[in-house]
Structure formats: structure tokens, C-alpha cells
Amino acid sequence: MSNGKLGGLALEARSDREAKRWIYRYRQGEKVVEYQLGSFPQMKLGEARQAHRDAFELVRQGIDPRKQRKAIKAANQAAWTMGEAFTRWIVFYATAPARGGQPPTERTVLKQKGRWRLHLEKRLGGAYVRDMNRRLLIEVLEEIASSAREEARQCLTLLRQLLDYCEDREQIYDNPAAGLKPAKVKARPGKPRERHLKLPELKELWEVLGESRNTEGLASTAMLSVTVANAIRLLILTGARRAEVAAMRWDEITKDTWHIHASRTKSAREHTVHLSHQALAILEEQKKLTTSDFVFASSRDVEKPIHYDSITTAIARLQGRARKVPDTEAPLNHLEHFTVHDLRRSVATLWTETFLADPLLVEAMLAHVPPRLVGTYNKGKRYKMQVDVWERWGEMIAGFGEVGAASNLVELSRHRT
Incomplete structure (x- = not known):
């Protein structure tokens, strides 16, 4: 032939x-x-x-x-598929030094795994690394950005790091994600949120948290348990992140001090939080509710803490926003929408406005990484100042249940600036 x-x-x-x-x-x-x-x-x-x-x-x-x-x-x-490459890279990523010379926290690693599984694995997992190109990545990322712009931006960062790893191991000649900007895939982050609760709004939330609870553990409104309500209260009193509060352990507490290990903080730096009298009262109540190693133990499995999303869901329920159809009868439905992270911003704003606390001091209380030019020689004195703010804040929160709480604000500011 x-x-x-x-x-x-x-x-x-x-x-x-x-x-x-x-x-x-x-x-x-x-x-x-x-x-x-x-x-x-x-x-x-x-x-x-x-x-x-x-x-x-x-x-x-x-x-x-x-x-x-x-x-x-x-x-x-x-040749590696993208799925094989991710499996290798995530092990490398989990142990490689990041900001501050420390590897990423376990929570950050889990987020990357979830991001890959949810957004990228189906489209890219079975394809060869060598076949990756800029056009394909833009197509995939634009699809993600159509429903979640911030997730698309995070996925771009993940792919950039993953393909850098592959390039170094000669699985691809050039990284097609290098130089790809969020704006190119419609993943430019939106305007940063500025929502923070004013003192009367925070007082209303605090009161609702108290009214929703009962001694049987479940809320009378079926919106949140006593444990979750107490976790939100501690979040308000300390300004800590929801994941740090949710997984709080008894062995992290020494008298009135909460030591959060570097592996549990976003900045991968150990953080110390002073527990005011009001915060300690919440812990005393929790001791009566659980024998777990965790302060806020899960009702399903006492060997585990509540999931941090439980806090997010509870806040959404109180506003009637947990389902597609809004609940106009929810106790906080009338307030402008706010999130759990908005509470942290609210606390920081009120510390600054009410007590005239130095913004850099507040940043330290929130466990934000300090600017490089800020000296480290005066940590002892600055921590005493932080303790003072946490105590005064606890007294103000305690005043929410008293007549004339608004006037207490003026008195505290007048006597302790």
C-alpha cells in the first residue's frame, strides 16, 4: 500500500x-x-x-x-499531571519558610488544599504541567472570578507558586502564571470593607447574645448554643480572630494570660492576649459546660473544638442572613449587614476612638506584624499599656448591662487616658 x-x-x-x-x-x-x-x-x-x-x-x-x-x-x-504536582508542592509549601521565617500555619495549608479541591482540581488536575499555558489559566481563573473574585485572586497566587515549583524541577520551561495580574482575570480585589459597629450596635449584639442563651446549652431561639455565644463574646472582649477563639485550649491559659502559639496565628508569630475579668468570667462558665481540652468544645465531639464557621453562621443567623430568604424577624435584622471580621475591626476602632489608644499599640493587640522600623526594645512597657486597654474595654462591655452605660464611656475615657 x-x-x-x-x-x-x-x-x-x-x-x-x-x-x-x-x-x-x-x-x-x-x-x-x-x-x-x-x-x-x-x-x-x-x-x-x-x-x-x-x-x-x-x-x-x-x-x-x-x-x-x-x-x-x-x-x-x-511528566507530572497538575494533580501530582499539587500533591508534591503542598508538602513542600507546608514546610517552607514564609513570612517571618516560619512555615505557613496548618490552617493556611488546609485553606490551600480546599481552594485546589473546590476551584482548580476538576479543570486542571488531570492535565500535564507541561501543557499549561496562559490562555488556559486565564479561562479557568475568569470562571472562578465570575462568582468569587477574592478566591480567584488567591487561586492565581496558588498557581503562580505551584508552577514556580514545577519550573524549578524542570516540569515546565516557563511559568505561564508569572506576571499574570489579578486585573487580567477580573480578580482585582474590591474596595476593602470599612463596616464597623458603633458602640450602641455592639451593645445590642451583646445583649442579644445574652438573651439567646439558656442553661440547656441550646439557644432559646435555636440560633446558637451557649458555647458559640460565649465564643463570640470572647472574640469581642479580646479582638482575636475567630479561628483563634474557636480552637482555644485550656493549656494556653495561665492565670489571666492567653498564649496563642505561632502555629495558630495568621502571622505565624506567638501572640499574648490579656484576659480581662469579664473574659475570665466567660471561661469560668465554660469550665462548667465541658471537660474537653478545648474551651469551646464541639457538642458533637468533645475531643474537637467548635468549627470557626459556627461563629460566622451564628452571626448571620442573628441578622437573618443565614439562608437565601432573609428572616426579617431575626433580632438584628434591622442593623446594617456586618460580618465576624467586622467585629474585629469594630473593636480596634473603638479602642482607638474611645481610649485614644496608639494605633501601633492596637495593631500589636490584634497580632498584626509590626512595621520594620518600629523598635522592639520596649515590649514590656507596651504590653502593660495593652493590658490596660483590655481591662478598660472589659469594664465598658460589662457596663452594657447597666443603666447609663453610655455615660460610663465618658467616665472611663476621662479617668484613664
Whole structure:
């Protein structure tokens, strides 16, 4: 069977074999070599002719098609899929130093795993790393950005780091995500949230948290448990992050001090929080509710803490925003929408406005990484100032249940600035 002027293409049928096969016979030195192109009828005539042309061109260049096929097979076996690459990279990522010379926290690693599983694995997991290109990444990231712009931005960062790792290990020649900006995939972050609760709004939330609870553990409104309500209260009293509060352990507490290990903070730096009298009262109540190692133990499994999303869900329920159809009867439905993180911003704002606390002092109380130019020589004195703010804040919160709480604000500011 001829293939134009190339020659050597044949369809072989043998009595000892049921299947037929396409072969290409060519000369290599003094020997005639047979090279199998594929099986018939799986490989059609047109496909066989194209495979013949490719093999003929290799022979013309002095390349043995059989060795070429072995080399390609070996390269394919050594090539990573994106799924395999992510599995390798996440192990590397979890132990590689990040900001401050420390590896990322366990929570950050879990977030990256969840991001990959939720947004990227289905589209990219089975594809080879070497086949990644800028057009494909933009397409995938734009699809994510259509419903979650911030997640698209985070996915871009993940892909940039993942493909850098692959480039260093010669799985791809150039990183197609390098230089790709969030704006190119419609993932430019929106305007930063500025919502913070005024003191009367915070007072209303505090009172609702108290009214929703009962001694049986479940809220009378079925919106949140005593444990979750207490976790939100401690969050308000300390300004700590929801994940730090949710997973708080008894062995982290020494008298009136809460030591949060670096592995549990976003900045990967150990953080110390003073517990006011009001915060300690919440812990005393929790001691009566659980024998777990965790202060805020899960009602389903006391060996685990409540999930930090329980706090988010509780805040949404109190506003009637936990479901698609708003609950206009929810106790805080009339307030402008706020999130758990808005509470942290609210606390920081009120510390600054009410007590005239130095913004850098407040940043330290929130466990934000300090500017490089800020000296570290006066930590002892600054912590005493932080303790004073936490105590005064606790007294103000305690005043929410008293007549004339608003006037207490003026008195505290007047006597303790």
C-alpha cells in the first residue's frame, strides 16, 4: 500500500493473529526494520497515513522512530499531571519558610488544599504541567472570578507558586502564571470593607447574645448554643480572630494570660492576649459546660473544638442572613449587614476612638506584624499599656448591662487616658 511517494506503509494480516496491524518498513543500514504504527480497525487509513508520514520524516532525519517512541513514553512517565504536582508542592509549601521565617500555619495549608479541591482540581488536575499555558489559566481563573473574585485572586497566587515549583524541577520551561495580574482575570480585589459597629450596635449584639442563651446549652431561639455565644463574646472582649477563639485550649491559659502559639496565628508569630475579668468570667462558665481540652468544645465531639464557621453562621443567623430568604424577624435584622471580621475591626476602632489608644499599640493587640522600623526594645512597657486597654474595654462591655452605660464611656475615657 503506497502513501504518496513515501512508500513502506502496509496493512499486515497474519493467520496466527486475529488483529491486523499497520506497519512501516524502512531500511536502517543493511537491515529492513518493521515499525508498528497501530492496529486496524482502531486506526483508520487516514490516521495510518499521517503516522507513516511522521515516521518517514524521522527516518529521513536519521532518527529511529522506535527509539523516538521509547523516549516519548519515558518523558510521559516522568511528566507530572497538575494533580501530582499539587500533591508534591503542598508538602513542600507546608514546610517552607514564609513570612517571618516560619512555615505557613496548618490552617493556611488546609485553606490551600480546599481552594485546589473546590476551584482548580476538576479543570486542571488531570492535565500535564507541561501543557499549561496562559490562555488556559486565564479561562479557568475568569470562571472562578465570575462568582468569587477574592478566591480567584488567591487561586492565581496558588498557581503562580505551584508552577514556580514545577519550573524549578524542570516540569515546565516557563511559568505561564508569572506576571499574570489579578486585573487580567477580573480578580482585582474590591474596595476593602470599612463596616464597623458603633458602640450602641455592639451593645445590642451583646445583649442579644445574652438573651439567646439558656442553661440547656441550646439557644432559646435555636440560633446558637451557649458555647458559640460565649465564643463570640470572647472574640469581642479580646479582638482575636475567630479561628483563634474557636480552637482555644485550656493549656494556653495561665492565670489571666492567653498564649496563642505561632502555629495558630495568621502571622505565624506567638501572640499574648490579656484576659480581662469579664473574659475570665466567660471561661469560668465554660469550665462548667465541658471537660474537653478545648474551651469551646464541639457538642458533637468533645475531643474537637467548635468549627470557626459556627461563629460566622451564628452571626448571620442573628441578622437573618443565614439562608437565601432573609428572616426579617431575626433580632438584628434591622442593623446594617456586618460580618465576624467586622467585629474585629469594630473593636480596634473603638479602642482607638474611645481610649485614644496608639494605633501601633492596637495593631500589636490584634497580632498584626509590626512595621520594620518600629523598635522592639520596649515590649514590656507596651504590653502593660495593652493590658490596660483590655481591662478598660472589659469594664465598658460589662457596663452594657447597666443603666447609663453610655455615660460610663465618658467616665472611663476621662479617668484613664
